[in-house]
Amino acid sequence: MTGETVNPKAYPLADAQLAITILDLVQQAANYKQLKKGANEATKTLNRGISEFVVMAADTEPLEILLHLPLLAEDKNVPYVFVPSKQALGRACGVTRPVIACSVTTNEGSQLKSQIQQLKDAIEKLLI
Amino acid sequence: MATLADSFLADLDELSDNEAEIPEDNDVDAADMEEDVDGDLADLENLNYDDLDSVSKLQKTQRYTDVIQKVEEALNKKESEVLFQVVDIEDDPEYQLIVDCNALSVDIENEIVIIHNFIRDKYRLKFPELESLVHHPIDYARVVKKIGNEMDLTLVDLEGLLPSAIIMVVSVTASTTTGKPLPEEVLSKTVEACDRALDLDSAKKKVLDFVESRMGYIAPNLSAIVGSAVAAKLMGTAGGLASLAKMPACNVQLLGAKKKNLAGFSTATSQFRVGYLEQTEIFQTTPPSLRMRACRLLAAKSTLAARVDSIRGDPSGKTGRAFKDEIHKKIEKWQEPPPAKQPKPLPVPDSEPKKKRGGRRLRKMKERYAITDMRKLANRMQFGVPEESSLGDGLGEGYGMLGQAGSGKLRVSVGQSKLAAKVAKKFKEKNYGSSGATSGLTSSLAFTPVQGIELSNPQAHAHQLGSGTQSTYFSETGTFSKIKRT
Numbered sequence: 001m002t003g004e005t006v007n008p009k010a011y012p013l014a015d016a017q018l019a020i021t022i023l024d025l026v027q028q029a030a031n032y033k034q035l036k037k038g039a040n041e042a043t044k045t046l047n048r049g050i051s052e053f054v055v056m057a058a059d060t061e062p063l064e065i066l067l068h069l070p071l072l073a074e075d076k077n078v079p080y081v082f083v084p085s086k087q088a089l090g091r092a093c094g095v096t097r098p099v100i101a102c103s104v105t106t107n108e109g110s111q112l113k114s115q116i117q118q119l120k121d122a123i124e125k126l127l128i
Numbered sequence: 129m130a131t132l133a134d135s136f137l138a139d140l141d142e143l144s145d146n147e148a149e150i151p152e153d154n155d156v157d158a159a160d161m162e163e164d165v166d167g168d169l170a171d172l173e174n175l176n177y178d179d180l181d182s183v184s185k186l187q188k189t190q191r192y193t194d195v196i197q198k199v200e201e202a203l204n205k206k207e208s209e210v211l212f213q214v215v216d217i218e219d220d221p222e223y224q225l226i227v228d229c230n231a232l233s234v235d236i237e238n239e240i241v242i243i244h245n246f247i248r249d250k251y252r253l254k255f256p257e258l259e260s261l262v263h264h265p266i267d268y269a270r271v272v273k274k275i276g277n278e279m280d281l282t283l284v285d286l287e288g289l290l291p292s293a294i295i296m297v298v299s300v301t302a303s304t305t306t307g308k309p310l311p312e313e314v315l316s317k318t319v320e321a322c323d324r325a326l327d328l329d330s331a332k333k334k335v336l337d338f339v340e341s342r343m344g345y346i347a348p349n350l351s352a353i354v355g356s357a358v359a360a361k362l363m364g365t366a367g368g369l370a371s372l373a374k375m376p377a378c379n380v381q382l383l384g385a386k387k388k389n390l391a392g393f394s395t396a397t398s399q400f401r402v403g404y405l406e407q408t409e410i411f412q413t414t415p416p417s418l419r420m421r422a423c424r425l426l427a428a429k430s431t432l433a434a435r436v437d438s439i440r441g442d443p444s445g446k447t448g449r450a451f452k453d454e455i456h457k458k459i460e461k462w463q464e465p466p467p468a469k470q471p472k473p474l475p476v477p478d479s480e481p482k483k484k485r486g487g488r489r490l491r492k493m494k495e496r497y498a499i500t501d502m503r504k505l506a507n508r509m510q511f512g513v514p515e516e517s518s519l520g521d522g523l524g525e526g527y528g529m530l531g532q533a534g535s536g537k538l539r540v541s542v543g544q545s546k547l548a549a550k551v552a553k554k555f556k557e558k559n560y561g562s563s564g565a566t567s568g569l570t571s572s573l574a575f576t577p578v579q580g581i582e583l584s585n586p587q588a589h590a591h592q593l594g595s596g597t598q599s600t601y602f603s604e605t606g607t608f609s610k611i612k613r614t
């Protein structure tokens with residue numbers, strides 16, 4: 001994985017430590033039914049305004065098939081981040097196929113609210 | 129060249145016609161105000177809908193005329209000039225023109241809907257049922273213009289405007305309609321609105337033709353999958369390439385889907401209707417049983433190609449051709465027959481040795497827990513003979529063949545079993561005591577197999593144990609009761 005060159009359009013890219021934290025929270029969101037898997041469903045959550053943040057895979061081939069999500073996320077003021085591996089993202093989402101994009105949804109009164117808020121702050125620091 | 133010049137001159141004539149018509153409309157408005165002094169509702173209706181220019185403003189705008197003029201100039205341009213400008217397409221003014229054309233086609237579509245509402249409101253007095261029979265705005269405008277104020281629809285030739293079934297339904301409905309002929313000024317306004325709608329539709333077709341011819345530069349990957357005509361329609365309906373890229377794939381599948389127009393006919397024979405993706409070459413070459421799956425696959429890959437095109441990821445269209453090859457491969461995979469069934473061999477027999485054998489103990493266990501003769505008879509039914517039951521008339525528990533041997537009793541005489549006989553024999557051997565019922569009247573003479581006959585003497589123990597008949601209390605030999613004299 002370290003030998004491969006990452007697409008420079010995949011920005012902001014999480015480092016190894018932050019990627020582990022993101023994938024762990026994605027897995028917990030999947031268990032709490034607060035996760036939408038796939039680029040189309042992530043697009044719908046952004047259009048409906050129920051998305052907390054969007055996670056995308058940087059090794060998507062071609063990467064352009066999910067670069068409309070950062071544009072939508074900027075319009076809706078939602079943080080977005082790239083993780084290095086789509087295989088790892090699929091495993092974190094709980095599916096056997098690779099997942100190139102997923103979205104953690106909003107739920108008032110959820111037990112994950114504080115963790116989601118901390119992770120949103122960490123993602124927004126990458127953009128500074 | 130001549131036809132395009134004629135259409136250009138016709139546009140100029142239309143502009144002059146619009147200028148000439150404005151005073152006439154003012155005069156007609158004044159006449160209406162003079163005639164309809166008493167009717168309040170008519171005044172309100174005239175104030176709302178009287179002037180077409182108050183609701184339809186697109187053709188008057190500068191942007192519309194500029195874009196249409198540029199489109200006509202661009203269509204006249206030679207092919208070599210177009211090829212010369214491929215080098216840097218993003219800075220090309222023609223690219224900006226194409227982007228303006230996408231926005232304009234959406235505006236034209238909205239304008240046609242507004243004019244359709246105007247025509248429908250005007251023409252409802254004459255033919256109220258027509259709007260529910262003809263749904264498409266352009267078809268409706270053509271039919272209204274053709275019918276006009278004619279009351280007998282058999283004299284009107286609608287061939288070529290509508291399908292034959294719809295023509296039949298419209299003719300039958302027109303013979304029973306409650307509408308009345310329109311006044312002349314209302315009819316002239318309606319026909320003018322129809323003309324304007326048809327002009328807008330032809331302008332939209334011109335814009336889409338221009339976008340279609342340039343589709344290889346705007347969306348090369350999307351055109352590689354669905355073709356340039358369908359790509360232009362998808363972009364026109366979605367409102368541009370950026371909007372198309374931001375749609376989910378399930379929405380792209382329904383772009384261009386029309387309302388069902390069966391007019392009372394059965395839906396059993398109607399085809400599966402989707403939007404513009406139905407018109408692609410891939411969809412038409414697919415067998416009908418696989419078309420729904422092909423439509424979903426086509427929508428998904430088209431969306432991915434549109435997303436690649438929206439940020440100009442692959443101008444050469446290589447990604448789109450790869451998607452198209454993948455689609456073809458999948459559709460061919462679906463059409464393969466399933467693998468032939470192999471003859472299945474018998475399963476390997478169970479080679480584990482049995483833990484339980486026969487033997488003496490098992491036979492005794494089976495005999496001990498076997499079903500009784502009484503239950504066997506109760507479980508059987510004789511043919512043709514009704515059984516008795518515990519509650520009578522078939523209710524409760526049935527007795528089967530029990531009690532039908534002729535005696536009428538339910539008790540079954542127990543047959544001899546080896547186990548019972550052996551148990552009885554063993555029990556008899558231990559009976560060493562009395563041979564029968566023992567009462568107080570019999571003697572104590574006992575027969576035992578060991579000692580034989582023994583005659584016992586009841587007086588034998590009296591001497592040994594002391595006689596019970598004599599009391600030692602009053603005896604003279606007792607030492608405590610008699611005191612000796614000294």
